Amino acid sequence: MESINFIKSTLKFSILGFFIPGFTAIFLLGIQMLLSACGIECTIAWKIIWTITTILGISLPFIFANYITNITDEKLKSLKSKFRIFNFVEYVCIQSSLGCYFSSSNTLCYVSDGQNGLELVFTAWLALPILVILSFVFKETISYAEE
Numbered sequence: 001m002e003s004i005n006f007i008k009s010t011l012k013f014s015i016l017g018f019f020i021p022g023f024t025a026i027f028l029l030g031i032q033m034l035l036s037a038c039g040i041e042c043t044i045a046w047k048i049i050w051t052i053t054t055i056l057g058i059s060l061p062f063i064f065a066n067y068i069t070n071i072t073d074e075k076l077k078s079l080k081s082k083f084r085i086f087n088f089v090e091y092v093c094i095q096s097s098l099g100c101y102f103s104s105s106n107t108l109c110y111v112s113d114g115q116n117g118l119e120l121v122f123t124a125w126l127a128l129p130i131l132v133i134l135s136f137v138f139k140e141t142i143s144y145a146e147e
Contacts, residue, residue, distance in 0.1 A: 006135040021124030042109035057093030094127035
């Protein structure tokens with residue numbers, strides 16, 4: 001079975017990931033605004049977002065590792081695109097999940113001291129080395145599965 005180069009693919013994504021954290025932060029803000037429009041108070045909305053992205057960010061690598069260990073040759077063709085989707089979703093999940101350690105829901109909702117979600121940009125940059133580490137794990141996982 002021919003495997004993809006997870007590390008090379010993630011490093012390419014990391015170049016893009018260095019420039020897009022503002023867009024993904026706006027996406028997260030849009031989710032918060034959507035929840036608020038549904039009647040959920042702003043601070044509660046951020047706690048919901050952080051909880052969901054933390055659970056998803058922790059479980060997604062296990063799900064993807066399980067997927068690549070059981071992959072067939074037919075599914076191998078779509079693995080590269082699925083890995084790109086994984087990188088993006090995991091990037092946003094890590095960005096959001098780490099945000100609760102650098103800010104509070106009260107600050108994101110009600111304080112206008114210049115912070116205004118800027119910490120979400122920095123947490124997105126922190127997500128990039130985590131994605132590279134996960135790529136090493138996936139590389140070892142698929143090479144172990146091939147044996």
